[in-house]
Amino acid sequence: MEKKRNGRNQERNRIRTRSTFAMDESGIPTFEPDLIGAIFKHIWTRKAHERERIEILNNDAVDSEVGVAGTSKKDRPTFANANALKLSCELLRIFITEAVQRAATIAEAEGGTKIEATHLERILPQLLLDF
Template identity: 65%
Template sequence: MESTSNPSPSFDPDLIHAIYKHVWRKKAAELEKNNGASDVGAGPSRKNVIPSGANANALKLSCELLRQFVVEAVQRAASIAEAEGATTIAPTHLERILPQLLLDF
């Protein structure tokens, strides 16, 4: 259920879709390059086809997951900064929380 009383900023689904498409194209080019060396003259097989679209709900979920990841990273880095007496989050604060954050997600 979405809450309309406190809308929080999120990532644009079109941006996330564009990022996915970029990665898919890059992966397809790598597959074509790797398969092209061994399968000269062979057409593309169905199992090597990279998707070009994404379900709207999957994009919304991806945006929300990315938003939650960023919020959690900022909160953890802010805790470290506060413990050190800093008033701003520095890149070193993010570097310190990143390993555990990646393990948690």
């Protein structure tokens, strides 16, 4: 019974990992480009809605401006090239790996064996400056 339960748990973990992570050419787990693309689309959609809301609030100023012929930025679809998504996945993987390594160094220096939120908070300012 216990072996069967462990087998199911391992299968669930493998499925979860497969759905979020992909393997690059060297076998290193990385983020799924479709996931990163979906996150980008979500952010772009939210920003477009914010711009529309601001445009509605400033409707008087917009009415007084002369329109330019052509496709407006609002009407064009936003998308990411497949290579750009792969590059974004790799950058995110490297960023997270570096954050974990730096936080682990802080945790070890304090004599701990687990990385806690405080360790990440301490390394985050310098990490953001380095990237």
